[in-house]
Amino acid sequence: MKKIFIFAILISLALSAQAGKKKGGKGKGAKAQAKAAAAAAAASPETAAAPVSAPVSASSGASAEVAFSGFNLQSGEVVEISADKMNLLLNQRQAVFSNGVVVKKGKDIIYCDRLEIKYLEAGEINQLKAIGRVKLVETDAFATGEELEYFKDRNLFYLRGNPKLVSKGQIVLGTEMVFDLAHNRLKVTDPEIQFEKESP
Secondary structure (H helix, E strand, O other): OOOEEEEEOOOOHHHHHHHHOOOOOEOOOOHHHHHHHOOOOOOOOOOOOOOOOOOOEOOOOOOOOOOOHHHOOOOOOOEEEEEOEEEEEOOOOEEEEEEEEEEEEOOEEEEEEEEEEEEOOOOOEEEEEEEEEEEEEEOOEEEEEEEEEEEOOOOEEEEEOOOEEEEOOEEEEOOEEEEEOOOOEEEEEOOEEEEOOOOO
16 A cells, blocks of 8 residues: 655744645645654653553663664654554644554664654654554664653653563563663563573
8 A cells, every 4th residue: 555654854834834724634645744744753642651660770881772762852853654544633733644654763663553643833743652563673672562652851752561672682571661761761660571592
């Protein structure tokens, strides 16, 4: 099926206004709407974060970086989104992508069934929510779950729904994972850590 590709840099107010003149909120191949949506990679109206009980830090060493630190979204950076369908809600500054969603930023990739993004008036990324068969891939690590939320103002990822992280010979399981990119920490609720055996 035909994909929609979006290159999210910084969306100007003029571009958003221009896209708003187009009919409807659906962006099947509409370039102006696709670019306006590209204020993207940030999610749902639910901004309340679930509390982390009995957290454990899985990061160690001052020079080490928590997994997926590359998804630390900055203003002006390019984010590419592809999907089979897109709905653009200009008044709410929200875009919803569905069916075979792929989000790319540099070497970091998110796969999911549905993606909801919210952006600020100036076009900057604000929130991102990935739902259904979520998978994050970075160079030497990947994580899976059923729901992922990213909040730019706090620079936090929340991964829920049987989250699993595989990185550097370790498998981390839990009921919720919080990737604190600002402080280079991973907090896991109800953690279980397994160590993969190295080949001789």
